[in-house]
Amino acid sequence: MTRRIAVGIAAAALLAGPAKAGHYVVTAGAQQAKPGDAERGRETFLRVGCYQCHGRQAQGASTGPRLGPDPLPLAAFMRAVRTPRNEMPPYGVRILSDADLADVYAFVTARPRPHELPR
């Protein structure tokens, strides 16, 4: 499935460069970005190893929380990826571009609702 979702990185305001080595900051209106592509996002999600902690369907595990289909607001999502406050390995732009990240956001947003377990 290819699904385009306008993730609006400009509004989310991601600064795509390091403030100093290993550090990234988010500022308003830093960059205009294209809408994310869910299918490309799925490929990126696997390629850069998001699935290792969050599962291939972004369903979450003990190693990383569920990411979709109702992800964090984009700005918070970006911050969590670039400058995680917790145990998550940081993803700098050299290994995950802003465009790739937008695709990943589109992918996790496109995840289906959960199956309802029988009682």
Next chain:
Amino acid sequence: MADGRVDRRTFLKHTAGAAAGGATLGGAASASAQTAPQQPDPEQLTTDRCGADCMVDVLKAIGFDYICANPGSSFRALHESLVNYGGNSRPELITCCHEESSVAMAHGFAKIEGKPIAVLAHGTVGLQHAAMAVYNASCDRVPVYIIVGNTLDATERRPGVEWTHSVQDAASLVRDFSKWDDTPISLEHFAESAVRAYALATTPPMGPVLIVADSELQERPVEAAYKLRIPKLTSSAAPQGDLAAVQEVAKLLVAATNPVIVADRAARTPAALASLVALAEALQAAVIDQGGRMNFPSRHPLNQSGQARATLADADLVVGLELTDFWGTVNTYRDQLHRTARSTLKSGAKTVSISGRDLGIKANYQDFQRFPELDLTIAGDAEATLPSLVEAVKRLVTADRRRVFDERGKQLGDASRNAYERARRDAGYGWDASPVTTARLSIELWEAIRNEDWSLASYLNPVSGWPMRLWTFEKHYQFIGGSGGSGIGYTAPASVGAALANKRHGRLTVTIQPDGDLMYAPGVLWTAAHHRIPLLMVMHNNRAYHQELMHLQRMANRHNRGVERAHIGTTITDPNIDYAKMAQGLGVYAEGPIEKPADLGPALKRAIAVVKRGEPALLDVVTEPR
């Protein structure tokens, strides 16, 4: 003695009873024999009784049900005595394909049955194979009883391999992580030390012990009339916490606004599980079960394990029961380029530990974790201390406090129910995806066994703890914790050992078997098939050493290199291992690889039918990483 050489064993036949004491007498006699006229009796080539028979008498007197062994010449006499003189019954010899499997089987057995079984191994190569499993048992505070063969007397060693399989101090290899050992030099010494070893192994804090069975002592002839005296085995009462300190803990618990009880390796028996329930209910206090043992019913309203961090953040008193890592319980640690830590407790929260861990602490191996700054520590076994703590609490609870407790209990019950509903909802994400999610695997397995008398023998971290979130664990044998030392290769043999213990009770043993773990010593599947040990193994086959893959990812991201090559050395692909074929080749019923979630339920029904016939079965399920 055709060449005039003295055969010490032949000479000692005349003094067999006393000769069990051996070395000094044998040495003096040899010197005398060498100067005596060479008119020997016809060479004695056989004997009806040997030292190993006496050792078997000792093992029977102690009461071992099984003895796990991969055969080795350093204990050939003991092996022969077990199966012939001992009738291969109590103990029955369990044929293992690796000493690590032998020890891990004993590890799993002990946690189900509450008593050790024995292991036989070479003192050198066998014990080296076994060492990692001994370490696991040590970290997990589990009694494992190991007998190693060795030939101490250099003049009695056969040329060649018997030298490479002999050692001056066999037990030194595992002394850092075993509780006690001895190298007896007489049968009387063996009997005394064997009984002492059992008593020490089973006294909390429990742990592995090791007895060296010298090959000369095993093989030496013993006169028919010789009667070895075997000391009486007396089990020690477990060390209880000081009563005054226990009463102080009771006061703190009753006065606290939000007391939290955290249990790790606290409950070895059903009685301890019941005591912890009684304590929690008397206080209507939150309980966090860290999973070292089956400490607390998973669906009990006071069980807050699913929201441990939030529960601890709100606590004004934390009482830890046999915690492996108290510091890690009340601090968060951030594994980034610059490592940081912070307390998760609010200011003024008090901390109390009841644990026997420090009673058995050693220096070299660092399983004791970071030093926690606590307000009150009680050096005593938590299980043994719980009854007095329960009584002390009950005496202090007033009607006013009871009303407060009841209100607290209602809130905790709501939180517990909400956590369960969240878990059910979360388990539905990725439901139909392939590879199979660990949540789907856990639910399919639960639906297949929930109406059986089941026992889960595997640890839950690799499958994100789903069973503990979704299943109803109530009985002490339904969960036995993990390896202790996190040495991979534990789950498969420990599950077979647990299944061996459950067999006599007619329980259905199930295990969620990680793929990397199984590949350490898959021969244990043959052991399960050979001995008709009923066990359902459902594989969590994520085709990786996934914990290490995540570590590689962490390093690669930290160094701005990306994860594209993190699979090198961490994945188990190309070729994918066909575990079903492997298991079938070892005599185990197997199906797989199962990649479609909908195929899992029917496969489970077929496999359970096999297990109910008394045989092992394996389902290879290709799964999500965690």
